[in-house]
Amino acid sequence: MAFQELLDQVGDLGKYQILQMVLIFPTLMMLLCQIFLENFTAAIPGHRCWVNILDNDTVSDNDTEILSPDALLRISIPMDSDLRPDKCHRFIHPQWQLLHVNGTFTNMTEPDKETCLDGWVYDQSSFPSTIITEWDLVCSYQSQKSVVQFLFMTGMLVGGLIGGHLSDRWLVEPARWLIINNKPEEGLKALRKVAHINGMKNAGDILTMEGLRSSMQDELEAAQTKTTVCDLFCTPDLRKRICLLLFVRFATIVPFYGITINLQHFGSNIFLFQVVFGALTALVRCLPLLVQNHMGRRTTQTVFMFLVGLSILANTFVPQEMQTLRVALASAGISFAAASSTSFSIHLIELIPTVLRARALGLDTLASRCGAVLAPLLMTLMAYLSILPWIIYGVFPIMAGLAVLLQPETREMPLLDTIHDVKNNKEFSRKVKEINSSVKMTKV
Template sequence: MAFEELLDKVGGLGKFQILQMALILPSLMIVVCHSLLENFTAAVPGHRCWVHILDNATVSDNDTGILSPDVLLRLSIPVDSNLKPEKCRRFLHPQWQLLHLNGTFPNMTDLDTEPCVDGWVYDHSLFSSTIVTEWDLVCDQPSQKPLIQSLVMVGILVGGLIYGHLSDRWLVESSRWLIITNKPDEGLKELKMVAQRNGMKNVEETLNLEGLRATMQEELETAQTRTTIFDLFRTPNLRKRIYLLSFVRFAITLPFFGIIVNLQHFGSNIFLFQVIFGALTISVRCLALYPLNNVGRRPTEIFFLFLVGLSILINMFVPQDMQTLRVILASVGIGCVAASHTCFTVHQSELLPTIVRAKAAGLDLLANRCAAALAPLLMTLVVYLPTLPWIIYGMCPIIAAPVLLLLPETRNLPLPDTIQDVENNKKFSRTVNEKDLYIKVTKF
């Protein structure tokens, strides 16, 4: 609780903290936009086989220029069970006898067909060009699109590992971290700067090196030992938390990216879906704070995770032509998974000690990006069972929900500063006054 007392002296939640949040939001928005781009750059437009009598620029030898394109299409492309032109097959030869059927459709299985050996014709009314149309990633190459999407996510993972490490040289560290890592002079300097930005007067009287050392004596003694990433796994309680938190983060991220990179699965108007999902994500993340602070971390997360899984699994049984219901269920899923992210981030920060929180955040990022890379790759499983990827997306959060019961509830509890705080259950389970909750618990 010592550092929370120092934060109270420099103004609590003031102009400085609000400015920090305002400055970091644009960068986070840009990163998310890159993840969502795959819905548009890798969109699969309507397509069919290229046929000579319909798509050749010159009039064919059979003098079919007097026939309409719809008739020529009927003669050249078989129809599927929904009476729509097949996307991956064409007749071996034009079926002229179909001209005399007066709107009826024969059994197409008796007619000779072949794959699209001359390429495809794409519907460019919505997208002028995508990687699918450029590289013909359709029909016999269904696994190529999710593979490319997965590689994009792997690139984000590698970039995060490299540039996240490099950023430690340039970014200003928090005063809490500076003090804990035995840099009290620098930490005191940052605290005074925060106090000045927050408009606090006469801070020199209350903020000095002697007072700081007296207030955080135990934390400074612990800081004499330099920590590494291996310290996350040396003690039993912290090791258990790291494993469980990594699993839950993976289980939350997998369905999130499974939904947002496959918007076409829910309908053709992905622009509208993007607006709906974006507005819903923002609103639900804010609304999730109410049950998080009044009900608790664990029950709120468990509730949202169950809703994520159920909405995805139920959506598998909704027919494709019931677009409204499918979008509603997908909206419930994306909203609840966004709320789960918010709840989990708060819970995770309150479970990890300050001295290794940054290192634990690196592992959390690894679990997050591994799930993001795997999510589109699971779509390659549709060749075995069309619903198999969605079964995995739906079951992961349902399995992760009861795992949260193995982690302690942290509502109304102080943040742990050292590894010993995590191992010492008596100290960590100490309660705080309700009037001090806002300042002492939420500043991390």
């Protein structure tokens, strides 16, 4: 609470804070664009087996001029269960009899088929070239697309671990963190900088070392003890909080990336899907800020997580032909996933004390990257059951929603500064509940 008083003097939401958001936005956009680019660079176009009689340019026109391309396709490629040309098989020999009587014969044996031994022919109307067409990642090799995406996400994980340490050399550290970590001079300098940018001209008289020490005496005394990542697990309360937080973050990211990097699963017009999903994701980010003040942190996040899981599970059993419904459910899923991510971030900040918050955010980023790595890898399970990855995407957020209920409610609670505050916060929370219950009884 003492730091909040200092923050009020320098301006808690002014030009400085807005400038920070504006500067970080392009970086986030570049990262997101690179991730979502997978939907286009790894798109799977329509394809069929290459057949000599249809695709060999050296075949004389006189050999096939009496037959149309559709007729040649019919005698060369079998039909799948949806009565469309099979994507992964061809007839060993041309089936000329299929040109007669609509290709139906009684007592006719199944023609011999084989896999695409000579490669594939791709539909280039939407995507002239992708990594799929470049490396023939279709049919029995289709699972390798997920492996490629897995390696890309793994690179992000490794880069985050390395870049996280390098960024400490040039990023401006938050004033609150500096003060709590026994760097009051640097923290005071940062506060004066914020006050100057926000136009708080009289703040310089208040922001002195004496005023800082008197207002944050307890926090500064607690800061004499150095903290490490291990301190997040030193007490039962903190250990429970951080473990649940890491699981919830992991379970939130898995379905988010499961949807966003597999747009082609919901229909063919992925260009439109990308615009719609991007717009919805941006719009709903502010929704938790409005809902949490009325429903509380836990309830809001649990509701969002349940809606994510239910929308994905419902979509799993919707036929491919009902694309409008599939897109609507996917849009709801991605929206609720984005909202739950915002809700989670607020809850994390309020659950972890300031002295450990930076380290907790580091572990949070690690859990997030692990979820992003697992999301594409789950798609390899389609080789065993086509809906299995989507069932897992749906179950994860529901489990996370239940885990959120094990966390304490932090609405209207003071922001924690030290490890000792975690214990005091429990006592303060108990008193607030008693006051709220007595107020309700008085009203009745």
